[in-house]
Amino acid sequence: MSNVYYQEKFEDRHNGPRAEEAKEMLAFLDVDSLDQLIEQTVPSQIRAKNQLNLPSALSEVAYLEKVKQIAEKNKVFKSFIGQGYYDVNVPGVIQRNVLENPGWYTQYTPYQAEIAQGRLQALLNFQTAVSDLTGLEVANASLLDEATAAAEAMFMLYSARKNKNANVFLVTSNVYPQTLDVLQTRAIPFGVEIRVADITASNLTDDVFASFIQYPAADGSISDYKAFADSAHAKNISICVAADLMSLALLTPPGEWGADVVVGNSQRFGVPMGFGGPHAAFFATKDAYKRNIPGRIIGVTSDSNGNYALRMALQTREQHIRRDKASSNICTAQALLAIMASFYAVYHGPKGIKDIASRINDLAKLADKAIQSLGYEQTNKAYFDTLRFHVGDQAGTLKGEALDNELNFFYHEGTVGISIDETTTFEDIQTIVKVFAKIKGKAQSDVDLVALAKEEVSSIPSELVRRSAYLTHPIFNSYHSESEMLRYIKSLEVKDLSLCHSMIPLGSCTMKLNATTEMVPLTWARFGGLHPFAPVDQTSGYMQLINELNDWLSEITGFAKMSFQPNSGAQGEYAGLMVIRAYHESRSEGHRNVCLIPASAHGTNPASASMAGLKVVVVKCDERGNIDVADLKAKAEAHSEQLNSLMVTYPSTHGVFEEPIIEICQIVHDNGGQVYMDGANMNAQVGLTSPGFIGADVCHLNLHKTFCIPHGGGGPGMGPIGVAAHLVPFLPNHEIVEISGEQGISAVSAAPFGSASILVISHAYIAMMGGEGLTNATKTAILNANYIKARLENHYPVLYAGANGRCAHETILDCRAFKNFGIEVGDIAKRLMDYGFHAPTVSFPVAGTLMVEPTESESKAELDRFCDALIAIRKEIAAVEDGEADQKENVLKHAPHTAEVVTADEWNRTYSRRTAAYPLDYLKANKFWPSVGRVNDSQGDRMLICSCPSIEEYAEIEA
Incomplete structure (x- = not known):
């Protein structure tokens, strides 16, 4: 038969088991077909009668052509809109080796710290950069966006307020509109009143529990708020500031003039605008609030061998512990984007960041002088990057001229806002001046930009000029050539287990294939x-x-x-x-x-x-x-x-x-x-x-x-x-x-x-799978989960099953009985690292259990490898049960085993080095080594260090 109509199906690439493998798995489950398994699993009364009515599946090549045509409908004009979003230059070494690298983007949340030391270090770098730039002691590992970070700050300060009768959050009238919008939403359920007013001491009434300041303000102006902060603190009123992280390279950090909390968006640190996200928000605060801070905090501790190690500290899954009493519902962050921002800070270092900020400010000053020379009034006497010009009834005409030149400004009540970013060039200023000149009946050549650029002026008052150092840790001062940066990124990447290495079998987390074609248009x-x-x-x-x-x-x-x-x-x-x-x-x-x-x-x-x-x-x-x-x-x-x-x-x-x-x-x-x-x-x-x-x-x-x-x-x-x-x-x-x-x-x-x-990404997935492909993926996910259940249920009790003994897409293994012999479910999780696997979900939804979800993307070979590992671990547990191995000194209690430990000159364990490192033969061909031994959780919480420690600080922790 002719193959002229052949088209490769993406479905066959997405789903792991080949047809012959699926038959073997179905036979193992004692069913004749996949549809028979689904009938036994999904109650008949809820099964859909009709197939999904979706467009026919596209091949990967056809989808890329389709999405290219969609992308071309977007017009990318030069943006000077600002309002918290700025164009950036993404360093190529970061784009290629982080954003486009599955070794970074397929990792799971670092709950298993021993195989997540790379991203934990990158996130610690992020916390350190934020803490340094804001002038506050503690920062978290990112939140979702600036507006929701502001809302988290509002609630934290509301919960911690000394005057329990105060319910007013005083918000500057010069706030980003989107931030005010989100604050109003989040305030409603708690009866918090959002009072929008000028930031003056006279507005610090007795019913105010905290005040919110935009710095620089939404219109670009900057002011000295130290006296206001002092007045607020005298009345037990807290200060929350939303700050532009790049501006803090030049401006006095809010932590130095009285802020209790500083939030913002790190998007300017090398993350594209992306029509709104994703971007890593930041949240920094005083040490007094370190146990109230929302989201995740990366902390420093040591491992079982006394070496430097990192982990997620404090309330890493607080909502699962306190449930409706939790102070936040946050279950995720923007880790990948925080990692990109942290590498941006590492790559540029303090001098590079200051140079970028200074250039932004210099171009803003040049535009200010040039446009004012044409007869326009600029409202901001002090500013970092944003200008606001009065244009009155000429706003429409100016907007039309700007659009003709492919420029986007921010228009508001007869004014035009212009925000400069790191991508702005001298030529862009020329084009902007040309637009403003034309409205006045003049030409761009009427303004001598070269001469104006030589004039020394300041847009930042001396009292607001930053004098304190930042990014002083060696990490931010060591990797400024691309070779060194590339090696640093790779040195962290190899410490982390990702989908590049093996399946990540986490229940309720669905760690499936993230196909390259889905990622390309990003x-x-x-x-x-x-x-x-x-x-x-x-x-x-x-x-x-x-x-x-x-x-x-x-x-x-x-x-x-x-x-x-x-x-x-x-x-x-x-x-x-x-x-x-x-x-x-x-x-x-x-x-x-x-x-x-x-x-x-x-x-x-x-x-x-x-x-x-x-x-x-x-x-x-x-x-x-x-x-x-x-x-x-x-x-x-x-x-x-x-x-x-x-x-x-x-x-x-x-x-x-x-x-x-x-x-x-x-x-x-x-x-x-x-x-x-x-x-x-x-x-x-x-x-x-x-x-x-x-x-x-x-x-x-x-x-x-x-x-x-x-x-x-x-x-x-x-x-x-x-x-x-x-x-x-x-x-x-x-x-x-x-x-x-x-x-x-x-x-x-x-x-x-x-x-x-x-x-x-999701658009690509659905378009390339089509309705039939998506349905087959669901069936395959159920097949894979039931195959694992069937292979393991004679070794580990399975807690729950449906009416016909089937599970859905995940299954729960009961490990509670092992505790009678000193073996905790956490020991199994750590031992799995020696076998090259991330642990399933530990102790959720039932304490002492492992919840396994294989997804449809894993092949039978990978499922068997995982099952073989768990069966081998079960035999190791049996050795403890039978008294062949000691309850305290055994291979599970010492797991995971690092290369340093296994290759040490001395070996006094009761089991062999081979048992520690190569318990199954497949590991000889492809071994992933945990970079640290078992981390000390309690030590990390007792002595919380959540920025890159100095030698002196770490020596104190080791002691």
């Missing part, structure tokens, strides 16, 4: 170079991509519409609950404030419910891990007058398709509530069923799980929400870019479409 200028507030006629490509993704995800979920604004899964939870809140209020039922949550739920669920102002009522689970329907019904009826919603994960957190899910949804609806479905486990639903079909009203999707956006070492993520038709009017809006109707809730994230640039 670095194209026509996606990376757009400002999120660019004129709509310049963003046609993004609008097409977003609209197509909206249609496809709506089809997949069974919902009417999506909102892409939430930029993490937890943000999606929060946004969904706020949409439900708005819906109830529209029906004069704003009193509905009870949220039912199963005891098995992800910890972010109750934390998000609390943030949305809801009262959490826990629903019991039965002995099989399923929702206790009788208890649910009783509690729904008992709270029927106040019932707001049910938050339910499906398949369940225990990895089971619960049979009565439709009945569960109906019970909630019958009692006036809405059903919020957590989409963490959507990888087991796509093409087989859907939240809308089951009966949910809203569901968030973790695009960084089911839809292939990489985890990036702990972020970026995207958590768009899909809603049923009656909730569409309440989807999030945005202060600057209108994306919803009049009833839409205010913004939940800074950018209108969240981290828009990474949406192209």
Whole structure:
């Protein structure tokens, strides 16, 4: 037969098992076909009757051609809009070796510190750079964006306020509009009043608990706030500052003039604008707040051999511990982007950063002098990079002329804002001057820019000039040639286990293939170079991509519409609950404030419910891990007058398709509530069923799980929400870019479409898989999980299964009995590193267990390798049980084993070096060595060091 119509299917590249392997796996499961396995796994009452109605799958080559045509519809004008987003020069050594490198973007969140030392060091560098530049003692490892970081600061200061009767957050009138928008959203559930006013001591009334300052201000002006901060502190009022990180190379850092918290966006440090994200926000604060700081903190400790080691410190998964009492629902960050920003700081160093900042300021001063010489009034007497000119009724004419020259400015009430960035050139200033000159009937040649450039003027008052040093640690002063930088990046990369090395079998985290073709368009200028507030006629490509993704995800979920604004899964939870809140209020039922949550739920669920102002009522689970329907019904009826919603994960957190899910949804609806479905486990639903079909009203999707956006070492993520038709009017809006109707809730994230640039990854995945391919991926994920379950259930008890003994896309191995012999589940996790694997999810949702999710992307060979490792470890445990190995001195308790330990001159262990390092033969050909021994968690929390330590500081820790 002729092959002229042959087209390679991306599906065959995405799914791991080959056809013959799948047959072997099905035979092992004693079923005749994949469809028979699905019938045994997915309850018949929820199985979709129709196939997904999606466009035919494209080949990788065809998709790249299609997305190239989409990208060309975006017009990348030179952006001088500013407002927190700036064009950048991404150093090639960072773009190629970090952003485009699966050794960096496929890593998981560094919960297993021993095989994550590289990204932990890069994130520690980020914390150090932020701490240095802001002038504060403690910084975290990134948050989602500047606006949500400001909201986290507001809540932290509100919770810590000394005057418990104070409920006013005093916000400068010169704030970024998107930040104010998000602050207003987050303030509503807690009864916090956002009072927008000038930053003057007279506005520090007794009902104010904290004040928020933009520095430089939204219009670009800079002021001295030291006296204001002193007045506030005298009244026990805290100061939060949103600062431009680049400006702090020249300006007095807020920590030196009285800020208690400094937040902002590190996007200027080498991360493209990307139509709004992803970008790493930062959060720095005083040492007094180090145990209140939201998000993740990387801390310094030592390992079992006394060597320097890093780990995530303090409340690394606080929401899973405190649940509805958690101070934040944050479950992810922007680790990959923080890593890029940290490498930018390392590569340029203090001198390079100051040179870039000075050049920005010099070009701003040149533009200021030139345009004022044409007769325009510039409002900012003191500024870093942003000018504001009065143009009155000429704004429209000037805008037209600017667009003709492919320039975007910021227009506001008869003024034109111009923000200079590191990509601005002398030639750009010439073009800007030409535009302003033409409006005055003059020519650019009428202004002698060369002469003006020689005039020495200052735009920063002496009292605001930075005098303190920053980035003084050797790390920021050692790697300034590309050779040295390349080697430094690689030296950290090799310390980390990623999907480049082996499967990462984490339950509820879906570490599947992040295909190269999906990633390629991400670095194209026509996606990376757009400002999120660019004129709509310049963003046609993004609008097409977003609209197509909206249609496809709506089809997949069974919902009417999506909102892409939430930029993490937890943000999606929060946004969904706020949409439900708005819906109830529209029906004069704003009193509905009870949220039912199963005891098995992800910890972010109750934390998000609390943030949305809801009262959490826990629903019991039965002995099989399923929702206790009788208890649910009783509690729904008992709270029927106040019932707001049910938050339910499906398949369940225990990895089971619960049979009565439709009945569960109906019970909630019958009692006036809405059903919020957590989409963490959507990888087991796509093409087989859907939240809308089951009966949910809203569901968030973790695009960084089911839809292939990489985890990036702990972020970026995207958590768009899909809603049923009656909730569409309440989807999030945005202060600057209108994306919803009049009833839409205010913004939940800074950018209108969240981290828009990474949406192209999910767009690519769906376009190349098609409806049939997506369904086959779901079936294969279920096959792989059940194969692992069948291979391991005679070695480890499996906790939960469905009615026919099948699991969904993940399975839970019970390790609790080993504790009787001194073996903890953590010991198994550490020993797996010696076998070259990241551990499954440890002790969640049940303490003392391992939750395994293989995903559809792993081959039978890789699944067998993983199972062989766990079976070998089970034999090692048996040796302890039988008394052949000591309960304290055994290979599990000493795991992981580093090359340094195994090759040491002395070896006094009760087992051989080969047992330690090469317990199975496959390791001889490809061994991943943990770079440190078991880290000391308690030491790291007792003596918290969360910036690059000096020799003296580290000596103190070792002591």
